[in-house]
Amino acid sequence: MSKIATRFAPSPTGPLHIGGVRTALFNWLFSKNQGGTFHLRIEDTDKERSKDEYKDQIIKSLKNIGIEYDGDEYIQSKQINNHIKIANELLQNGHAYKCYCSNEEIEEQKKRAKQKKIPYIYNRKWRDKKETEAPDNIKPVIRFKSKIEGSATLKDLVQGDVQIDNNTIEDFIIIRNDGSPTYNLSAAVDDHEMKITHIIRGDDHKINTFKQMQIYEAMNWGLPSYAHIPLIHTADGKKLSKRDKASTIDDYSNIGIMPEALRNYLLRLGWSYKDKEIFTLDESIKYFNLEGIGKSPSKLDISRILSMNEHYIKNINEKELFERLEEYCLIYKEKIETNKKDKLKNSLPFLKNKAKTLEDVYNNSKYILSNEVIINKNDLELIDEKAKKIIIDFKTEISNQEKLSKPTLEPIINNLIKKYETNFKGVGQPLRIALTGSKFGPGIYDIIMSLGKIDVEMRLSKVIN
Numbered sequence: 001m002s003k004i005a006t007r008f009a010p011s012p013t014g015p016l017h018i019g020g021v022r023t024a025l026f027n028w029l030f031s032k033n034q035g036g037t038f039h040l041r042i043e044d045t046d047k048e049r050s051k052d053e054y055k056d057q058i059i060k061s062l063k064n065i066g067i068e069y070d071g072d073e074y075i076q077s078k079q080i081n082n083h084i085k086i087a088n089e090l091l092q093n094g095h096a097y098k099c100y101c102s103n104e105e106i107e108e109q110k111k112r113a114k115q116k117k118i119p120y121i122y123n124r125k126w127r128d129k130k131e132t133e134a135p136d137n138i139k140p141v142i143r144f145k146s147k148i149e150g151s152a153t154l155k156d157l158v159q160g161d162v163q164i165d166n167n168t169i170e171d172f173i174i175i176r177n178d179g180s181p182t183y184n185l186s187a188a189v190d191d192h193e194m195k196i197t198h199i200i201r202g203d204d205h206k207i208n209t210f211k212q213m214q215i216y217e218a219m220n221w222g223l224p225s226y227a228h229i230p231l232i233h234t235a236d237g238k239k240l241s242k243r244d245k246a247s248t249i250d251d252y253s254n255i256g257i258m259p260e261a262l263r264n265y266l267l268r269l270g271w272s273y274k275d276k277e278i279f280t281l282d283e284s285i286k287y288f289n290l291e292g293i294g295k296s297p298s299k300l301d302i303s304r305i306l307s308m309n310e311h312y313i314k315n316i317n318e319k320e321l322f323e324r325l326e327e328y329c330l331i332y333k334e335k336i337e338t339n340k341k342d343k344l345k346n347s348l349p350f351l352k353n354k355a356k357t358l359e360d361v362y363n364n365s366k367y368i369l370s371n372e373v374i375i376n377k378n379d380l381e382l383i384d385e386k387a388k389k390i391i392i393d394f395k396t397e398i399s400n401q402e403k404l405s406k407p408t409l410e411p412i413i414n415n416l417i418k419k420y421e422t423n424f425k426g427v428g429q430p431l432r433i434a435l436t437g438s439k440f441g442p443g444i445y446d447i448i449m450s451l452g453k454i455d456v457e458m459r460l461s462k463v464i465n
Helices: 018-033 052-064 076-092 102-117 183-193 201-218 249-252 259-268 280-289 302-315 318-332 338-354 360-365 385-399 406-419 424-436 444-451 453-464
Strands: 007-010 037-042 096-099 141-144 151-156 160-165 172-174 198-202 226-229
Touching: 007 198, 007 406, 018 037, 018 226, 018 259, 018 280, 037 052, 052 102, 052 249, 052 259, 076 096, 076 141, 076 172, 076 183, 076 338, 096 160, 096 360, 141 201, 151 201, 172 183, 172 201, 198 201, 198 360, 201 226, 226 338, 249 318, 259 280, 302 338, 318 338, 318 360, 338 360, 338 444, 385 406, 385 424, 406 424, 406 444, 424 444, 424 453
Parallel strands: 007 037, 198 226
Antiparallel strands: 096 141, 141 172, 151 160
């Protein structure tokens, strides 16, 4: 038996779609579980839309989520001569033919099919015609001579047996009239040349699989195994596209979703193992199998992603969390000032408790990172004369304290509550606004201790003056 080999074959015509990431993940996990290899093939034959920046983004996205491919990336455009060679072989052995239909003829056939409300299938006009009948003014395409009679069965490792009538597959084009190969030819040839044993991809590729199987059979190549995984849908049941928000890894990185959390979520999106929800990387490889993939589409649930990310944030050690936050701020916010780092590190145990994303951690820590407290108009209105007196008294009391801690702060807060006949919110809220610029945020004791006595006194002074 051949060593297991899988591949992921994106086109560099845009950012890597989240559905593509899951496809890559399933291929990678399956190959690693089976002790095989996983390959990246860049299908860049669309020269007008393919860009290096998208190729680089694809490679970066895979690396970001922990997927490493074996060897160098396979560049499809470098193999075009081989694709054309195979097309000519198919032409010579009678499995393909030149089609001289004009664009006008094809459009007329499509128009008639639309009028009859039936799927368009090329009428095979040139299938059995001699080239001596060919017009001089038309550059031909090369079409594959698809089977007309009988049926074909795909033994799908996820979907089970899938059967279609052969006459529903048209004589599809394998070489365009400009001499360039089409997707189905190139994909089949490259899969064979790369010795791919298992092709795991979205179930929107099933019709392509039947076409590619015919190419394999015509060339007397051994067929790979196929597994078609259901697509990812939006919350309202529509197919997820690149136009949807949160459809790429960058979309998730931007809001502070950690790669481990996203990988774990995508693993569980359409795949299950017993009742287990959280998987380490090693566990993902150990337990992954094709049998655990469901047959129905999965819905992308942002609330579930946030919940998964919250779990990872709460369970990561503070040292690593700080490193992640520092990198996140450098890319998406602003560089953390050196003199703020220690305060931030020491505050992470409580800052992360109310955070679902790295962005939440950043927002919760803004009062530490900012050199100046900016209070919005609505919150400023909450600091009335009574609130100012509370702030003045609190500042006076802490000036006598050598160190600010919860045991030293609690009596001060409780005395102020009694003195001004209010409650904890009545004291805590004006202090929180004065210290952070917002009535929302971490607990008041945590805020005070994280800032330290000097910063607290300085910020309170600005409000009461």
